Amino acid sequence: MAAKKFVVDLNKPLVCQVGHLGDEYEEWVHQPIMGKEGPRFFHSGVLEVFTRTAWWVIPIVWLPVASWFIYNSFRLGLETPRLPLFVLLGIFVWTLAEYLLHRFLFHVQTKSYWGNTLHYLLHGCHHKHPMDSLRLVFPPAAAAIIASMIWSLVKLVSTPLIAPAVFGGILLGYVMYDCTHYYLHHGQPKSDVPRSLKKYHLNHHYRVQSLGFGITSPLWDKVFGTVPPPSKADAKRR
Template identity: 65%
Template sequence: MVAQGFTVDMNKPLVFQVGHLGEAYQDWVHQPIPGKESPRFFESDFWEFLTRTAWWVIPIIWLPVVFWSISKSVKMGHTYPQIALLVAVGIFIWTLLEYTLHRFLFHIKTKSYWGNTLHYLLHGCHHKHPMDGLRLVFPPAATAILLIPFWNLVKFIFTHSTSPALFGGGLLGYVMYDVTHYYLHHGQPSMELQRNLKRYHLNHHFRIQTKGFGITSSLWDRVFGTLPQTKAASKSS
């Protein structure tokens, strides 16, 4: 047991501290520190290395897997228009998965030691340090583990020849999501659509963290009623 009023020492590795916050963890983790520093998570250099990923690693590692998966469906006789449709469906499925994971898993309420610890590793660290450029994309080792059940689920639902292209489309959707997420935090968009998307996402971090769960678009927020009000609308209501 830890006494009430536990304070996290930001000068020490964070991961095994945050669990001691108990019920206070939710308030603590949703008070962002906007600086670009990258805090230390673990004493171990090995585990610390696994938590840090440059954004460009994601397309380098996963795009070859995307193309390989899609090529398998091509070799099984599907036409290019069919392949394009399957990939588009895979991307569409990813957008729903992106929203669902962000809303119901990444924002799950925790208060136990291990619940807080795991949540911090999964997503809480991003809300506490939203500008940490080395922890904005998902570590490839963790992605590889999660891809196994995703691939098995796709094979179970769809046919033998369509599954690879659908899987490749879903993985392409993930790559688009992760690089978009990085860009929304560190890019300087010049187009209005990109500026709106950046504003939309940073609003989730710094103003209304219980709404706006879409990253690549606001589609599913509109469908499921989690679209945040604009500042003008909230002032007038």
């Protein structure tokens, strides 16, 4: 006798349920629910608060941190003409980190209880409820964990003089990424570049979730061959 399929009850907190989906989780999480009201994650009100982050929290928290790191390189003696170059290098490095994290961590395929649960908290919730404005940007506590790992790597591969400037640039890149990501979902761009980026990203959500991992830029999708094919409508226009 076949085992009965688990059905998620959307009227109950979701985090404790999604793990039970097993190998059906991947299909379930990529069937988006378009309502703007986000689901409840936890029974605990305290835990629930920490799952919600307004977009403006990101620049308020991280821009001062980025500035402090950049200032440290200046304080240690990094010359002014070289300082912005290493900050720009950090922003460029972030674009690669953004791509790699999105492709290999945020889209890792899982089927175990804890794998599904952690993935849902990390990124799956965004694909299931893409218009939930308070679950779109990264909560600072979660971002700090990833940032600390990146900082350790930057210190390992660069000198004490330039490491803070590079890491400050990475943080600036992250702020631009999260704010851009929010805008692509909730903004109404009028000019060509942001309109193109919005279309590119929504294509990743609603048509080909396994391709198109760049958010601030499709650069690394082009480098690594993960640019999604044109839709039928786009192909006809060409």
